[in-house]
Amino acid sequence: MQEFKNVSITTLRKYIDWTPYFMTWSIAGKYPRIMTDEVVGEQAQSLFKDANDMLDDLEKAGSLQPL
Secondary structure, X not given: OOOOOOOOHHHHHOOOOXXXXXXXXXXXXXXXXXXXXXXXXXXXXXXXXXXHHHHHHHHHHOOOOOO
């Protein structure tokens, strides 16, 4: 097992699998197609923005230190 230290949230964001995230919120569809879905696209975009805003805030505050 390889250990990574001091990895930024910006770097980790590239590896997030957003599909399970949307499924947790009961929004069916696969990322990135879900973002333009006729039925849930607007809701998915809003949720995605909220999640990324939260990640931005955590990174700026330095309150989350991924190891």
